[in-house]
Amino acid sequence: MNEKDKEIDWDKLLDLMDGNRTGESLTEEELAMLAAAKEMQSRLGAEKFPEEEGWQSFVQARDRRQDRRFTLVKLAAAAILVLAIGAALWTFLPRQHTPQLANEMPVGKVRLKLSNGHEITLGGDTQVIQNNGIAAIKAGQSSLVYDAGADRAVVTAMDTLEVPRGLQFTLRLADSTRVWLNAGSRLIYPAAFNGPSREVYVQGEAYFDVAADIERPFLVHTGKVTMKVLGTAFNVNTYGPGIQTTLSSGKLLVTAGQEHTILAPDEQAVYNDKNGSLQKRTVEARVFTAWMEGDLFFEDATLLDITGYLARNYDYVFVFEDPTLEKISFTLDMRRPAVLQDVLNQISHSMGNLRFRVEGKTVHIMKRQ
Incomplete structure (x- = not known):
């Protein structure tokens, strides 16, 4: 029996046909069946209604409303099928993805470790870190300032300032010497200079604008190289296999072991770690100091060297899909943008045969097809 047949009270319909019930409330299905039955009854009474044809007519009348509902069910099922197919196509067919951009900001924090072992995270609101007889220390969002105190005792314990990949930071030492630290660099120094000399230690890259003090020479140590100045401005870079010291102004004595050389402005001393030569x-x-002025300046540099610098300064990783691209050289001169993507756009504009694909914090370099 059809499911819709079960919803009809056939006993009630038979009683109505026999006249045993009146005023009964009927459903739409029952009203349709009652009308069809009465039509058959009248035709049979007039002997104008063949039995087989009459039964078929009754069945058709009975099922008419059910057919309508079945049609709606079929339409709904078809709609669900279309949606299912669409979902499958969306899931499995290849789609055009929006290229990812290299717009992520670095997450590292600048850290100051005081000589007493206390460690402080910098880069937020202005804060007074220390204020005693040796030195007063105040930190801002991108700078750190030391002011010498009244205590003139010789300070031997050292503070350490660490700048992570992707950030730059400036420091004013207690003698008013200014230091710019590039990404991935470290400076070790005393809170005050009360001895016969002023000595600091650097790893990474730093630019020094040394306050003149003829009685207390300023010494910068890095690896096996020492730079001695009275008042000058110079850049130190230890990122590569050797150590580069580039003089902007003044005069600088560079010593490595038994070797030494004196630099004039626009001269550079290069120490080779492998053979110890200077x-x-x-x-x-x-070219070597533009970074501290907020510029990106590369002159006839290889793409390998440029991306090495960008990796440190934006905290990304570069992968060459074609190693031959590492040796491509060109010149780049622009203000340092906040995000790496702007630099990649400039390089792509200058070198039309290059393409960059960004995946998270990794940049893939390939030839444009």
Whole structure:
């Protein structure tokens, strides 16, 4: 029996046909069946209604409303099927993805470790870190300032300032010497200079603008190289296999073991770790100091060298899909943007055969097809 047949009270319909019930409330299905039955009854009484044809007519009348509902069910099922197919196509067919951009900001924090072992995270609101007889220390969002106190005792314990990848930071030492620290660098120094000399230690890259003090020479140590100045401005870079010291102004004595050389402005000393040699050459100082002025300046540099710098300064990783691209050289001169993507756009504009694909914090370099 059809499910809709079960919803009809056939006993009630038979009683109504026999006249045993009146005023009964009927459903739409029951009203349709009652009308069909009465039509059959009248035709049979007039002997104008064949039995087989009459039964078929009754069945058709009975099922008419059910057919309508079944049609709606079929339409609904078809709609569900279309949606299911669409979902499957969306899931499995290849789609055009929006390229990811290299717009992520670095997450590292600048840290100051005081000589007493206390460690402080910098880069937020202005804060007074220390204020005693040796020195007063105040930190801002991107700078740190030391002011010498009244105590003139010799300070031997050292503070350490660490700048992570992707950030830069400036420091004013207690003698008013200014230091710019590039990404991934560390400076070790005393809170005050009360001895016969002023000595600091650097790893990474730093630019020094040394306050003049003829009685107390300023010494910068890095690895096996020492730089001695009275008042000058210079850049130190220890990122590579050797150590580069580039002079912007003044005069600088560079010593490595038994070797030494004196630099004039726009000269550079290069110490080779492998053979211990110290070489001097003439350079354009701005190429090596532009970073502290907020510029990106590369002159006839290889893409490998440029991406090495960008990796540190934006905290990304670069992968060359084609190793031959590492040796491509070109010149880049622009203000340092906040995000790496702007630099990649500039390089792509200058080198039309290059393409960059960004995946998270990794940049893939390939030839444009």
